[in-house]
Amino acid sequence: MIAEVWAALYIVVLAAFVGYEVISRIPTLLHTPLMSGSNFIHGIVLIGAMVALGFASTFAEEILGFVAVVMGAMNVTGGYVVTDRILQMFDRSKSKGG
């Protein structure tokens, strides 16, 4: 169990570095989609919520797990649609600007 935490910490260090390197190349033009896109990415919390509800054994756990699933699902779909709508406009303004 301790070994797993250390393994996860190795991953965190690398993920933070990759994240920073990739993100610092994103132009200010796209800072809104960066924000809403990363908003969508933390929607991965939905799979954690599904597992939490899926292994819930008492009523209290089920209620909390259900709340987590609903919120996580809102996060995922809302984050995706918002980001896609914004990037669609940049897509379009490219073709018009030619």
Next chain:
Amino acid sequence: MIDFIDPIYILTILFFVLALQRMSDPKTARSGIVYAGAAMLVAVLVTFFVPGIGNLPWIVVGTAVGGFLGFYAAKRVKMTDMPQMVAIFNGMGGGAAASIAAVELVAYTESTGFLSLAVAGGLIGSVSFSGSVIAFLKLQGWMTQRSVTFPGQQPTNIAVLVVAGISGGLLLVFAGGFWLWPFFLLALGYGILMTLPIGGADMPVVISMYNALTGVAVALDGFALVDTSAGAAAYAMIIAGTLVGAAGSFLTIVMARAMNRSLANVLFAAYGAKVEEGGTVSGALKPIDIDDAAVMMAYASKVIITPGYGMAVAQAQQKVKELMDALESKGVTVKFGIHPVAGRMPGHMNVLLAEAGVPYDRLFDQEEINPEFPSADVVVVIGANDVVNPAARRAGSPLQGMPILDVDRSKNVLVLKRGQGKGFAGIENELFYKDNARLLYGDAQETVAKLVQAIKKL
């Protein structure tokens, strides 16, 4: 059975990184988010096959309800209302993270190191949830956009946070149900209290910060789940959460730097709560009428437009695009100068102008556009105030040191303003009193529409 869940989660993470990488160019950005969306969908579907998972009907119902609400809200919202949408969806992520932590804390019977991570995830997720909800209410205009202050505010906030932390500690020690209540209630309360004193123009910083906090909460939840039957999902959450934590922190720093203020100052100084008595500005406000302004612009060779939050409020972006077209048909070069904190979220103005169909190669950030102002014949300031206030260059001003757009260095400045009010910082804008500045009062959308008509007639 062959484990197909782990490889799929790994691919999902890979696609998330690819999506961020493709976002470095507007030409590839959209394909990136489509890949990430497909990867997320597959990841959610395989989660139904985690060995031993139960309550499947409720998972389906919850996903369907949340998915529908998110989809519907995100499809309907206007582009000008995007900041509050981003805030509320971020809050939902924080709330989900807090709820997962709560499930772990309710379920546990013996104290382990993992549970302290669940406590941390619960605290940060709760703060991000309630804080984002307050940010949403402010941006939506359902409560005041100004800084809300009361006597003893900071000591109260710190006390709430400390007691929440102590409750979290006791929760671990006593393995017990009761301490869950003060812990979560105080954590939620702290998120509210912390966001109340933050005013509208500081929202770009705050939204970015809550984005980062939700990412961190998701990663902490991942740590708390590593040792459970959710092991595979846990690693995906740790990596995705860390990526978002990095992205959110990056944006938070960029935004705070663009205002030359520390994050602590943005969060705790209740900026803009007091309106200062500035009487030091000399000169007179010089109005101009539509026709003169139209002539000035139509016979210019270069016009730079600098929009601010006022353009969003007036929904004027479409008319601004028409203004650009009208000027270009007269042979005028038109560029846009965008300040990083113009608007209510990072990149707000870029999004609105892209919506209106302004090609993104006309949009320039502060560093690119500032050297161009001296050669511009006319600068049109639409609903921007503090980000163009030359007082920022002067020692002693509340704006001192804030990097601004140097619009006052151009030959003529045309300022479109709703009324004679002050900017968010509550100080007079010295720009408006400069000899080369002319003011056009009125609703930005109407004013720009009239300008377009007048230019077309010339």
